[in-house]
Amino acid sequence: MPRIGVFVCHCGSNIAATVDCAGVAEATRGFPGVVHAADFKYLCAETGQNLIRDAIAEHRLNRVVVASCSPRMHEPTFRKAVAQAGLNPYLMEMANIREHCSWVHADRQVATAKATEIIRMVVAKVARNEPLTAKQVGLTKRLLVIGGGIAGIQAALDVANAGYQVTLVERTPTIGGKMAMLDKTFPTLDCSACILTPRMVELSQHPNIELRTYAEVLSVKGFVGNFEVEILQKARKVNHLTCTGCGTCWQKCPEKNVPSEFDVGMGRRTASYIPFPQAVPNKPVSDTANCRSVRHLAAKERGEKLMECRVCEKLCPTKSIDWEQKDEIIVDRFGAIIVANGYDTFDHSVYGEYGYGKYPDVITGLQLERLMNASGPTKGEVVRPSDGKHPHSVVFLACVGSRDDKVGRPYCSKICCMYTAKHALMLKEHDPNIQTYVFYLDIRAAGRGYEEFVRRVQEEYGSTYIRGRVSWIYPQDGKLIIKGEDTLLGRPVEVEADLVVLATGITAASGAVDLMQTIGISYDTYGFINEMHPKLRPVETNTDGVYLAGCASGPKDIPDSVSQASAAAVKVCGLFSQDYLTTDPMTSVVDQMKCVGCFLCEEVCPFRAVERETLRGGKVVARINESVCKGCGLCVAACRGEALNLKGFTDQQLLAQVTALLRA
């Protein structure tokens, strides 16, 4: 027999002002099963909780209804309170008479009557509540980091230093990401490689970190604490266990004309290559699309003839070249995932007015970084790609592929104002005779020392900033004519330039959407990851156990990317500090006798909680993985055979609620 206690809260005057709380308590005394009712000013206060605990003991209550605010506020508080009095916490229900009643009504009489009815329904429900027990599952204390840019590197190091095992998966042959491509970094102008490469080396030598470059994540199954991940290790055609990174193969490779991804097409590389001298790992991969030997093998299979090469194989002192090496799939288990797949820069070839990406002397900011870099394709000499001459007049265009609805990028890329100012300053350092122009819309330089930096570039370095978007660039007599408007003066401007640099904006990394779908996390229209909460949970995704860091969730500079990485690492460490995870028991359950195996539930479940089970008779039915189920109830609504029920919200409970209201 249920012995129900009803507790009506005044919430100061939040409820009491419009609801006669004592009257409501009095009215509930006549409801079926209610043996005790009381009202109190603040039930959530320690004294209020004591009142409930004492009443449970005194009146031998086995069900409790707290009529107060939304369960979103205090459900954990009152569950804990009744548990302390020895009651199963799921035998407590809350009746929301604040948000659903006192706050939205003015008439005291009506509000009092409505509050009474709300409680009547909840009393009918709680009488049918069953004790539920939260389950505990173990967890694998190993982290998977996807993406080896500065964000991924920082997160991996932080978690590894806390003593946990980390696997970092990077799809290119080296870690470092975009930061490795940069020359100097704003606003302090420290050399990018000098501050990055020590971290890369530390990572590669860390006993707790397994590094998998030239690899990608194929599939993710499971749930927080217990992810099962398939990783594709692409064939390098080089055995990294025996290779010493001596450099013979990439020095001797005759295929020297492959555009270098690392130099963003400004330089060339060989087919067997390391992307840059400090690459980690410092061992080559043979790019199968361009390697002459691999192409020879493929041609042979097709019955065609092609010259064999095998130079590297013949010259490698450790016999590490392995033509038979195949792509490999590795299956591993992880407790948490940090997604740090970074960004790409906007492809400016959509702009016909800027030459469709076809004018050789119109380059991007990232390409300029490579030209300015001492280990870049020109050894740090800034020259025009068309004729190798030194430029006198260099024009920068800000906001290319940013703040432009027409190309589907209404957002500001946040870092291009700063990197453009950096470029203007550094060009002047390279050659004091260079005149730079920056066409901009607004200057966005929010950050410590950032605004001061941009002022310095204009005042000390004499960069001419012109407010206005460039409308047209066209070649004339070996130079480029840039047409724009100085909106400050209200006059058209025409600049004759030797070199034009486009500050192309930040877009989601290529393949980002596929990756998000593989992992099962939500992303926005641009392919950036959505945070669990943009302010209060900025490094969590909407899937438990999956975190984010860096430009994967939108434009960020290095300090922001690193801060996020460390924040995500703390979240992971917090998770790994537990020995088991408690799961919410309010999940759905299958009545396998009723299940007809249509698997509509499987289709609708957004969390992939529905599994298939074959019964002894051969019948295939649904089973809910309680660790994954979030209790959203979609499957219950979808199930045609009423085989599914949601614990804590069973059909019987809900029906009792409705009946109580209708019968009253």
Added chain:
Amino acid sequence: MSVLKFASTDQPGRNGLLALVKAKTGQDVLACYQCGKCSAGCPLSSAMDLAPHQVLRAVQLGQRDLVFQSSAIWLCVTCQTCYTRCPQEVDLPKVMDALRSQAIQEKIRPAERTVKVFHDVFLGLVERFGRLYEVGLIGGYNLLARQPLASADLGLPMLTRGKLELIPRRVKDREQIRAIFKRAAELELEEITGQSVAAAPPASVPS
């Protein structure tokens, strides 16, 4: 509207106009970040062809014609409102003054000719009487601007109401005023020739 053109060898960031203003006033016009606060508060800006901040913008871009032919530099009354309020502490009135003196030196007249006429008549009267003589200003300006009867409808009622005096008033010590003008002319000459013109200033006149 004339196009501002920059050849690939130009150096607007180091242009001659910037250097000139710097030499004459010590002001770094590149410090101006074009917020427009000066123009917003300037009592004359509505009458100017270039607002005060645009004068600076033209200096930043080395646009000599735009600057020297503007009426703005002549309309500025050196009230200091802009300078008092400028967040970047650009001494705009000082810059305006330097631009005026340069225009005189180079004999460049503003596109709006009468603006300079007013300036000349005004200063001429101050030099003679030590203060403003309104009737002289109206007469002289109208004559030189070749518009003898302009604003006559305003002049008569002002006369009858005693707002204008026909006889000029003079300040007591006109010697001092002359000395100021003399010294200013000397300083100007010094600037042009680069040699100091030795003239011990009268004790009470700031040098």
